Amino acid sequence: MSENIAAIATPFGTGGISVIRISGSTAILEFNKIFKGPNLEKAKSHTIKYGHVVSLDDGRILDEVMVSIFRAPRSFTAEDTIEVSTHGGVLVTQSVLNEILKLDVRKAEPGEFTQRAFLNGRIDLVEAESVMDLIEAQNESALKIANLGLSKKTSTLVHDLLDDVLDLIAKIEVNIDYPEYDDAIEMTNELIRPVAVKLIEKFNKLIYHSQRNQLIKDGIDTAIIGRPNVGKSSLLNALIEEDRAIVTDISGTTRDLIEARLNLGGITLNLIDTAGIRETDDVVESIGIDRSIEAIRRAKLVLLVLDQSNKLTKEDKELIELTKDKKRILIGNKSDLDKQIELEGLISISSLHQLGLEDLEREIISKLSLTEIETEDFNYLSNERQISKIKEAKASMEEVVRGIDLEMPVDLIIVDLTNSYYSLADILGKSYETSIIDQLFSKFCLGK
Template identity: 40%
Template sequence: MHTSSAQSQTIAAISTPAGSGGIGIIRMSGDEALQVLQRIFKPRVSDCSFASHHLYYGHIVDSATGRTLDEVLAVYMRAPHTYTREDVVEVHCHGSFLVLQNVLELILAQGVALAAAGEFTKRAFLNGRIDLTQAEAVIDILSARTRKGVDLAQEQLSGALYQRIDRIRKSLAQMRAVIEVAIDFPDEDVEIVDHSHIIRQLQNEVAEPLERLLKNVDQGKIYREGISVVIAGLPNVGKSSLLNTLLEEERALVTEIPGTTRDTIEEYLDVHGMPVRLIDTAGIRDNAGKVEEMGIQRAKSLINEADLVLFMLDGSRDVSVEDLKLYTAVSHKPMLVVVNKIDLNKVDKHFIDPLQTIAPVVHISAGKQLGIDELKDAIFRRVASGADQWEEQGCAPNVRHKQALLKAHGACLRLRDAFEVGATSDLIAVDLQECLDQLGDIVGETTTEDILDVIFEQFCLGK
């Protein structure tokens, strides 16, 4: 479905984030990019040749008014050696949003269209520079919250997932060639299709690789999207202190007054490469004031939505009836029991020890920063079981890939059964083509336009 030129319209957008900065970049892509640059850019040197991939110093000038909009560096990149495989121009301005907006409006006034979200990357895909898994990896790079997330996305961008899918597709293509011979010569006495060999090939080269990819989807989702972890407990057990300690900054106000935290505080934490959305909630207790009660209700709602609950106890005092009541209320969730203030040496072992058969128990001192690494390890083990083995695979299929992999795997199993019962070659060819089509959908060769639109709408403008 790739084309030599995805679009005829030249497009432009601001490609750097909103806000002030040292440099802001406007990007153009399309056949008219160089001509537009020549109309608005006044180079310092009079004999500017606009050699490809060279930076030129000059000014952006509105010829209609003679007004200079900015002092810039401009670069022209000739197709096909560009991000989109089209002619590309970048104008490097000062990083003021108003300056960038003025320059962009001048470019659009030349008949250039404003790029849609992800349109530059979509053109790179449609023009055959990258496959769809690599395009999706660009999204993951832009949205990654941890270094591990970036590393996994970079591996996919380099073609790791495509290569694994391509090996499976090549094996299926070889089988299809054999089947097509059997269909074309149905009356031959010699058995053209060696069923036992193809059954082994299906299992070793198709079914098992698909199963390994499917096994990696959930772990890939964890590194890509992260998890939500709610810190829950009675007032003054140390929830805000734990948040501050994990983040290594004074993010939450800590006092000895019960009910200090009345709303939720959310921050992201990197736990062994896994993005953790850490949520500090209001202490849950009876007889709270109206405002505090609103925070308590929000805390209960977030607990129900969380992937993991850190149920905190104050290790400096005996476990209370209120602790037991709250524990019962959150016990339906995946949980770690976090016993805080262990430096005060008064842990209620009669209550804590039986809990260890239900949920892992971690002893810490948020104030003294004791046991924090052990807590991070426990969070990782509780949520990302099997992730260590998966990391070696270097591949992170996403949810869209999962659906196609499941359908391809189902077609593979039907194909194997068909060979085992001696089905006719034309029936076998149907399931074989279904398997190929689903794998083609992952890399973008059979993906429908509406699915492509959904994928590229996830991008920011200018990418």
Template identity: 45%
Template sequence: ATTITEYDTIAAISTPPGEGAISIVRLSGEGAIKTAQQLFKGKDLTQVPTHTINYGHILDPDSKAVVDEVMVSVLRAPKTYTREDMVEINCHGGIVPTNRILQLLLGLGARLAEPGEFTKRAFLNGRVDLTQAESVMDLIRAKTDRAMQVAVDQLDGDLRRLITNLRQEIIEVLAQVEVNIDYPEYDTDQMTTQMLQEKAQQVLAKVDELLQTASQGKVLREGLATAIVGRPNVGKSSLLNHMLHEDKAIVTDVAGTTRDVLEEYVNVRGVPLKLIDTAGIRDTEDKVEKIGVERSRKAITQADLILLVMDASQPLTPEDQDLLAATADKRRLVILNKQDLPVKLTLGDTIAEADIVRTSITTGAGVAALDTKIADIFAGGIDNSQSTVMVSNARQIGLLRQAKASLNSVLAGIAAGMPIDLVQIDMTAAWDKLGEITGDAAPDELITQLFSQFCLGK
């Protein structure tokens, strides 16, 4: 559908908060150009060709005082982000004039855009589907280049194409089933059943494939939950500090999250690690750390990856053994630290050599090898050379699981000899669920909720 619906004119500051060389105030809607023109001194924006940038000044419409020197982009529908008329005012004077310009626009009748409303309009006007809209959000939040690439590919519509094809296949088979049902004189029951079964199996295989990418996608998007554990004084704080300082800590700034839950991210060779429960590690004097193993256990259950630190200059203690046992089923690296001191620790051969890293965090020895090991853990899972369609989004994963359940019901129904029209219902449900992923069947409420997660001005 390419029909353009008219909505009111919205405005927002689209650049991140804070001081920058330029900031952008964005307008979208039928009245965007006229509204901007009322503040603009320069060429007549209502007359300039589309997709031009126009130099001029923003004047206070009452006092005629110059607010800022600006470059104004005029973008006429439909070839714009929202498919509506858009204006982007590039301000030069920092946050104060930028806010002033926004206020003036609001004074002229523009409405302050809700978070994500520009993208919501792009969706409502048929320019992007939900997976693409979500990837805008992912782009904003991307923590590594690879995560960014996944989002870019989705923005490109790879996931949408794949899902659309699957739905097309389901629809075709459902249509064929209808035809067969309409001609009961030909005994087509068995043929119909077989057709449904084959299609359900095929689609199910594709859905499973997508679901398998989900854990990687989640890691890329949200970071691999990593716990640094070990008894007191083995070097956990030192390791944490090394990671935070040397490996460029990533500060997240996600709309809707408050700062009181500070999540620490580090980027190890393109793998974002989300560090769990670093509070007890930060402060060496922390009493909490005396609880030691008990606290670690909790972090261990939440983690995807454990970095178990031990002091190589001490013989193995019962606490170390406890931690080894507690992490045995987990993906882990055992870090034998303080290698600069005489080594007294022996592990025996209970732990695979591949899972052991010997470091001296004070001298820096072995630390690069640790980074490599962490990155290697994903080498099998995350292949940088390959650009596959990946789902990374909890909503998409949930819907894929539901589609999978419906497809399994189709197969179970057929196996149990259920009537075709009941099997059809499950097949249709799978079609619906897949459609919700791309937004072809998404309820309004979902759309509103989804777009509200965006940053303002996106």
């Protein structure tokens, strides 16, 4: 018997309708006590019933509703579930929820519906994480990644690797446990090594593409840098087509990081407008400059803005040297004025007059290889937890190869093979710690 839980599943605020979700062993029985309409206990699964929610105390009507019935196990949580569609006012929705909570129903914790779906075997951990990815998707590519996770295609990728590792373990264990079994192939180190090497190659491919997926999903940190008053904030405002950053002729106006998002070529750029980097005695400005240097270190792409109406200064040259090993685009701002700078690959723009921005966007797309995004196969992993587990599986498989090269016996080699298997299983949540699961689902919104 599972406790009955309830929560508002739609965003808080006024709208056409609101939806309250209830799930649990006796969810239908309990809600039927305050429902005036057809007997919900006799209703078939996947049907909708019209009626009214009434007060448990005096029978007065609280709202006119439509009730969707989903009987176990054919529901999101694999439990009896109902979804009550009320009118979309804040007060009326809350009053219906409050009446539901007078029954043998408690308020759900954030993510508890999805957690129950996972614990009841309705979805695996990759699918559960994909639910949140779908909600938080910032661009079309992120939506594709999330939908692949929800459709079990990403999970199938991991299952195939699990099967490969398990097949190898099973063959070795037959040799160890049943040495008298004549039909079993003797699994020597010479036979195991090429299989392990092939698995490492598969892990490497998966890690590479999964890290790319993670960048596409989470966005690419892009630092806009330069000395003071070269037009960094103007560039940020021009790219996002709104005034997020303060623009003045006074050097050092930007003293903290200003962040904004730009969807470009199917992915999201996390733009960071940094404080102008120069030598200064101003304590507050110095803190901003330190944060700018840290932003450069973290950034996957650097947009280095230069004032091309003036010759390169000492600060310009230092920034060019500082970022030489980063993925970088040199931008010459103020192209409407006389040009004083000649640098290879310099993109000329005028943030003030909106000139050259299309050239800059094309260069960003080229620099990040975003032209491939439209045809990309996104069926890989996409978050830090999943990728770290694949790396663990790979590390254990590398220990298998290392052990074979050191001529270790097969019964010791199997320990690292088993560790590799468990790391893969952790991706799907086949083995898990309760604390980790609780932490993961606590990030979800109420009603999911």
